[in-house]
Amino acid sequence: MVASALGPTSAPGLGAADQRRRIIDAMIDSCAEKTYAATTITDIVAKARISRTTFYKQFDDKRACFDAAIGHCIEQLQEVAASAQDQDDPPDDAVRKAATAVIDALAERPGLAQLLTGDAIAVEPRVIECYRKATIPGLEALWSRRDGSAQAHSDPRLAFGKAQVLILNQIAIGAADRLPELLPEIVYLAVTPFGGHEAALHQSRLANQSAPSGVAAGE
Amino acid sequence: MSDSPEDLRRWRLPRGRHGLPRELVERSQRERLLASVVKVTVANGYESTTVGDILTEAGVGRESFYELFDDKLDCMLAAHKLLIDSLEERVREGYLEEGAWTARMRKALSITLEWFAADPEVARFTLVELSTVGPAFRPIFQAEFARAEALLEEGMGDDAPTPELAQANSLAVGTILARIYEEVVLGRVAELPRLLPDLTYELLVPFVGEERARAAVQQA
Numbered sequence: 001m002v003a004s005a006l007g008p009t010s011a012p013g014l015g016a017a018d019q020r021r022r023i024i025d026a027m028i029d030s031c032a033e034k035t036y037a038a039t040t041i042t043d044i045v046a047k048a049r050i051s052r053t054t055f056y057k058q059f060d061d062k063r064a065c066f067d068a069a070i071g072h073c074i075e076q077l078q079e080v081a082a083s084a085q086d087q088d089d090p091p092d093d094a095v096r097k098a099a100t101a102v103i104d105a106l107a108e109r110p111g112l113a114q115l116l117t118g119d120a121i122a123v124e125p126r127v128i129e130c131y132r133k134a135t136i137p138g139l140e141a142l143w144s145r146r147d148g149s150a151q152a153h154s155d156p157r158l159a160f161g162k163a164q165v166l167i168l169n170q171i172a173i174g175a176a177d178r179l180p181e182l183l184p185e186i187v188y189l190a191v192t193p194f195g196g197h198e199a200a201l202h203q204s205r206l207a208n209q210s211a212p213s214g215v216a217a218g219e
Numbered sequence: 220m221s222d223s224p225e226d227l228r229r230w231r232l233p234r235g236r237h238g239l240p241r242e243l244v245e246r247s248q249r250e251r252l253l254a255s256v257v258k259v260t261v262a263n264g265y266e267s268t269t270v271g272d273i274l275t276e277a278g279v280g281r282e283s284f285y286e287l288f289d290d291k292l293d294c295m296l297a298a299h300k301l302l303i304d305s306l307e308e309r310v311r312e313g314y315l316e317e318g319a320w321t322a323r324m325r326k327a328l329s330i331t332l333e334w335f336a337a338d339p340e341v342a343r344f345t346l347v348e349l350s351t352v353g354p355a356f357r358p359i360f361q362a363e364f365a366r367a368e369a370l371l372e373e374g375m376g377d378d379a380p381t382p383e384l385a386q387a388n389s390l391a392v393g394t395i396l397a398r399i400y401e402e403v404v405l406g407r408v409a410e411l412p413r414l415l416p417d418l419t420y421e422l423l424v425p426f427v428g429e430e431r432a433r434a435a436v437q438q439a
Contacts, residue, residue, distance in 0.1 A: 037266065037353045118357075122350040125404040153429070154421060161397025165364075166389055172361035185386050188425070197429045201383055 020058050020068075022048040027069045032111025036066060036119040063123075070120050070127060073112055074134050080105045081138075091142035092195045096203040099190040100210070103179055106167070110176030117168040131160050143194040156193035163189050184208045249287050251277040253298040257344045260295060265351045270294075292352060296359070302345050303363060306334050311370060320379040321427065321435040325419045327374075328395065332411040332418070335399055339408040346400050367392045382426045394422050 026047035030039040041062055045052050059065040084101035085094040106113035120127045136156050143150035163186055170179055187207040191200035255277035260268045270291050274284055288294040314327035335342040350356050368388045384390060398418055402411055416436050423432035 035353045035356075037351060118350070122356070125347065125400075128401070154424070155417075158394070158398060158421065161401055162390065162393045165393035165397045165400075166386075169361060169364045169389065169393070172357040172364070182386065185384055185390050188384060189390075192424075197424050204384060 016058070019048075019050055019054055021072075022050065023055060023058055023065060024069045024072050027065050028073070028111050028115055031066075031069075031115050031119045036115075036123050066119075066123060069115065070130070073116055074130060077102050077105060078134055081135075091139075091146055092191050092199050092203050093206075094142055095139065095190045095195070096187050096207055099187045100183060100207055103183055103186055107177055107179040110171065110179070113167055113176055113179060114171050117164045118171060121164065121168075128160055128164065131164075132157055135160070139190075139194055150194045152193055153196040154193050159189045159193050248277070248279045248283050252279055252284060252287065252294055253301060255279075256291075256294045256298050257302075257340055260348050261340045261343050265291075265295065265348050292355060295348075295352065296355065299345060299349055299359070302341060306331070306345075307366065307370065309334060314370065314374045320374070320376055321423060321431075322439070323374060323376075324422060325415070325435065325439055328419055328422060329412070329415055331395060332399070332415060335403070336409055336411040339403075339406075342399075342403045342408045346396075346403050364389075364392055364396075367396075380426045384425055387425050390425055391422055394418070 023044060026044045027039070030043045030047060034043075039062070041052065041055060044062075044065065045055055048055075055065075059068065080101050081098035084097045089097065106116075116131075139156060140150040166182055166185060166189075167179065170176065170182055175181070184204040184207055188200045188204040191203045195203070252273060255273045256268075259272045259276050263272065268291065270281070270284060273291065273294060274281055284294070288297065310327050310330050313330045314323050316323065316326075318326075335346075349359065371388050371391060395418070398414065398421075399411065402408060402414070416439075419439070420432050420436050423435055426432075427435070
């Protein structure tokens with residue numbers, strides 16, 4: 001389940017892996033509350049209910065912990081995206097399903113969306129390169145599987161920046177829980193690079209139909 | 220700021236007051252402080268910058284500073300606002316003039332790219348440094364994003380297309396912002412104007428489709 005995959009760990013963990021996970025969750029939550037810049041090790045330690053010593057056994061410093069949190073989030077979202085598609089989906093359908101699942105997951109936990117599109121970029125602008133590495137090869141592979149090779153209609157690298165800015169704006173207006181309203185645009189962005197404008201519009205229509213409260217694309 | 224390539228670029232900008240360097244010339248203490256906060260935060264990062272650093276660079280006393288601004292953040296945001304206002308004024312001039320919508324979009328984009336390219340410090344300050352100020356960032360980002368969308372909407376003449384995507388305007392603003400931001404982060408500010416054809420295409424496709432977007436780029 002999306003929610004449990006991304007939700008905070010509640011059971012007290014005894015092992016090092018559990019501790020690490022709890023620290024990462026605390027980092028994500030604290031960034032969502034007060035931004036990375038204002039987050040202190042004390043905040044993280046208090047939220048994770050662990051000792052400072054335990055923190056430093058896991059991470060060298062705040063930045064190392066933050067980087068681990070970003071890596072963790074990307075991995076989780078990759079899993080969410082992968083499990084949303086079927087092996088024999090045509091590439092544009094597969095991408096629509098994956099994008100929808102990722103946006104739903106982000107809406108379930110807005111702190112994560114904020115971390116990935118806001119704080120992460122402010123702390124390390126090059127983080128967007130990690131997002132690309134985590135997704136573009138997969139996109140290319142989908143289209144190659146069908147067409148033999150993936151032909152780019154537009155620069156896939158740019159699609160990420162655009163999606164990031166749109167999501168960040170949605171969060172800035174305080175509507176993180178309504179992220180699915182952006183679904184038609186996000187699906188469009190995800191399909192355009194290798195599928196082209198027309199296929200992307202088609203998928204964005206499909207995404208709009210399946211959106212929860214009939215989010216209006218053509219109101 | 221170095222002389223040659225930037226000066227050339229400035230010279231090629233439309234007449235009138237453009238961009239920051241001249242608006243932040245040392246005419247008053249306030250202006251000196253605003254120019255100083257740009258320079259100092261870009262050099263040291265917002266977090267490590269102190270009011271003292273800003274004063275030293277500006278050659279202004281502490282008392283005068285606090286007569287004008289509440290604190291470092293207040294000064295930073297005032298400089299940011301001045302810059303963005305001047306950018307909007309310039310884009311507005313080009314975008315709202317007569318002509319086909321696609322051509323005016325290209326013009327607006329061209330002005331924006333030239334504006335950022337004219338001064339790498341200003342580009343870094345307005346796009347990158349602002350995001351590091353903490354919670355104050357979000358409302359400002361949102362307000363400026365909305366302002367850009369509103370301007371885009373304002374210039375949609377009779378010949379402007381009705382895009383299928385409901386939030387095509389957000390997409391357009393996001394496209395420009397994301398691309399310029401990335402070039403700034405990668406230290407390629409001066410080369411921004413070269414992106415005009417590609418970015419015009421990217422910008423127009425969601426509104427008019429691939430064929431017409433290509434045609435609009437070629438006509439230019």
